[in-house]
Amino acid sequence: MTDDSRRVSMLLGLLFGLAGMGSSSAAIALPRMADDLGISVGMGAWTISLYVLMLAVTTALYGRISDLVGVRTPLLAGIGLMTAGAVGAALAPTFEVLLAARLFQGAGAAAIPTLGVAMLSAKYDGAVRGLALGRLAGMAAAISCLGPLAGGVVEALLGWRAVMALPILGVLVLPLIWRAMPTEGSGARLDVVGAVLVAATSAGMVLVIQSPSTGLTVTVTGVLLLLLGTPAVAAQVRRRPHGFLPLAVIRNGTVVRSALAASAVPAAWFALLIAAPAVLIGDGWEPWQVGLLLVPSAGVGLLTPRYAGPLMGRIGATRALAVAGVLGSLSLVVAAAGAWLTSGVVLGLTVVIVTVAFGLGQPALSAAVGDAVEPEVRGVALGVGTLFFLVGGSVGAAVVGGLGELLGMPASLLLLAAMPLLGLLALRPVLREVRPSASG
Known part of the structure; x- marks a missing residue:
């Protein structure tokens, strides 16, 4: 890896991690925030779900x-938002104003993962690109894992409101990567209608999942968005095959x-970023103690890229995705046991496992998607891939926040553990088509 690719990927990973800290640090302050605003923790989890959505x-x-x-x-606009x-x-x-602010915060933070991956995919090729993507994911995971500790310490010293402000540190990173950011595009027009329809349909799915903690109104809204949005998206794609969701990509x-x-x-x-603090703080832990428990996962996040890149080179990006999915499912099963036992050690171990899965899965997705499309639609293809990737995060937060109070935390984690296995079924046809050398 060249010095330039190492510097750029680490800085982008730092930005990505600060965007992720918008969830990981906020999750640790969730019980105190909910208590201060007079709401349940399940209701308070909307601040995480809507941000990730x-x-x-x-x-x-x-x-x-x-x-x-x-x-x-767009990166400048996103960081500003x-x-x-x-x-x-x-x-x-x-609480209502807080939710609105979190919506804006999430909409701005979304610029970082997609554009960071697009920058690295455009600037580098082959093994250098794989290492750069791995380093970005590892740095992002490490910073996000430090979010609970930072959030716990800041919450203890300054309160939960100061925790919400932590992502503004991303402004300090922007000047360091300014010259590395491409400024040229195709000049084509944006399909605004397609963008709105995709956003509304994705929101509908998460609203339905989150609805057990919020009632009938949210359920009906989510169902309507899904029922109306899905055929509308399909019609828009047929009408504009080169629009927001290019037909060649989907x-x-x-x-x-x-x-x-x-x-x-x-x-x-x-899911674990919400479940672990909720279980342990409910058992009497202080937020900073929970954050300290998760520090080893930050070290694992930094080490993972050293092995993720070579592993993708040996088994291919799609097989690396399969490995990441198995690790994700394993982490949830172990977490269910940790929640049932109220064991900090077990819950801390699960975050280590899922950090490895994230550090492997995110660059594997970027490599698989980036190699599967033409350069002129690579940005939107990576955006679509990242959309599915992060909608999964919103689903995880929604299941734990919405069903955790209804079914109990262990049961909700076990229910979510089936999701990675379903993902493996979706990946089977691709696994049969590729050889281990096709890593990208």
């Missing part, structure tokens, strides 16, 4: 915009199946 549904939008105008402008949302969340006088079996399989990894990741 917006992180998911706007990723494809940023990917498409980067194809049209380059990376610099993330910063404004973080400040708004910190100052929010009510008909690409490798892109769709890889993205579906990869979505199980962040589902496990975000």
Whole structure:
């Protein structure tokens, strides 16, 4: 790996990690925030679910915009929006205002994973690209894993509102990568209708899953968005085959199946970021103690890229995705046992396992999708892949937040553990088509 690719990938990973800290640090402060605002923890989990939802549904939008105008402008806009949302969340006088601020924060943070991966995929090739993507994922995972400790310490010293403001640190990184960001695109127009329809349909799915903790209104809204949005998206794709969701991308079996399989990894990741603090703080732990317990996972996150790149080189990106899915499922099963036993050691181990899965799965998805499409649609293809990836995270947060109170935390984690196995079934046709050397 060249010095330039190492520097750029680490800086982008740092930005990605700060965006992820918007969830991991906030999750540790969730019980105190819910108590302060007079709501249940299940209701408070909406601050995580909606953040991750917006992180998911706007990723494809940023990917498409980067194809049209380059990376610099949308990344600058995204970081600005993330910063404004973080400040708004910190100052929010009510839960409703907090949710609105978190929506803006998530919509801005979404620029980072998609555009970071697009930058590395455009700038580097072959083994250098694989190592760069792995380093980005590893750095992102490490910073996100430090989020609970940072959130716990900041919460103890300054309160939960200061925790909400932590992602504004991303502004400090922007000048360091300014010159590395591409500024050229195709100049084509954006399919705004397609973007809105995809966002609404994705939101409907998460609203349905989260509805057990919020009631009939949310359920009906989610069902309507799904029932109306799904055929509307299909019609828009037929009407504009080169629009927001290019037909060449969504008909690409490798892109769709890889993205579906990869979505199980962040589902496990975000579920554990909510479940572990909720269980342990409910047992009397302080937030900073929970954060300290998760520090070893940050070290694992930094080490994972050293092995993820060579592993992808040996077995291929799609097989690496399969391995990540198995690890994600294993982490949830072990976490269910840890929640039932109220064991900090077991829950800490699960976050280590899922960190390895994330550090392997995210670059494997990027490599599989990036190699499966033409360069002119690579940005939107990566955006679609990241959309599925992060919608999985929103689903994980929704299942734990929405069903955790209804079924109990162990049962909700076991239910979610089936998701990675379903992802493996989706990946089977692609696994049969590729050879281990086809790593990208």
